[in-house]
Amino acid sequence: MAGKPQQRTLATRRRILEAASRLIVEQGFDATSVDVIASEAGVAKATVFAHFADKASLLIALHLEQLENLSTAMEAEVEALAQDPARKSASIEMARLLAPWLALYRENPEFARLFLVQSTLKDGPYTRQFLDACFGMEAKVMRGLSILSERNALRSAADIAVLTQGVLAFYYHVSVGYNLYHVSTAAEQAALMQGLLQALLERHT
Incomplete structure (x- = not known):
């Protein structure tokens, strides 16, 4: 069973992916910046780069x-x-x-x-x-x-x-x-x- 830190990591990654998916559908890949994805996911830009x-x-x-x-x-x-x-x-x-x-x-x-x-x-x-x-x-x-x-x-x-x-x-x-x-x-x-x-x-x- 995953511990709480790992669960938080997986939950954060899932939020980033969900935000990216929504934004790319709405705006297109080229027009979607990492800053906007981070803001939509409620995380820091550095957090996005920590995962991807x-x-x-x-x-x-x-x-x-x-x-x-x-x-x-x-x-x-x-x-x-x-x-x-x-x-x-x-x-x-x-x-x-x-x-x-x-x-x-x-x-x-x-x-x-x-x-x-x-x-x-x-x-x-x-x-x-x-x-x-x-x-x-x-x-x-x-x-x-x-x-x-x-x-x-x-x-x-x-x-x-x-x-x-x-x-x-x-x-x-x-x-x-x-x-x-x-x-x-x-x-x-x-x-x-x-x-x-x-x-x-x-x-x-």
Whole structure:
């Protein structure tokens, strides 16, 4: 059972996260300062930084549960792919794996930017968890492609590591396209992703 000091720490962290969530929804991430978050949470600015390395870490913390759920669901989807030898469409399977990630970043454009600037993030426990989720996503894409390769569902002589980077590059491109309004709808985003994956992965006759 957590002692009182730990309970107070958890309660303070929860207040900061709740305040940040409300303000970011109302004002947007860029327009929400740490000073305003601290004031809304009823704590000193230094207290916010005692819990979170910077504002980006705070944003990551708000979405960690979603990332964990996505990672778990993606692992289950890869396992289902491994168990069903009839599933041989590489573009469909990769699009299926990545669709929930595209939805998360489509709905949270500020969070999507963090995915694209990973190397600039300040180190800390939340950042490390975020990066672990990103690396885990890459590993699951690679495993899915390996399964499809064993079924001769990919281009002949395909290098799995190179194809994995290609899939992720298209994922970044489609995510950015949506958030910069070059791709205006979720359906258009899904169609673009499917088309790019088909061109990269499928055998051509």
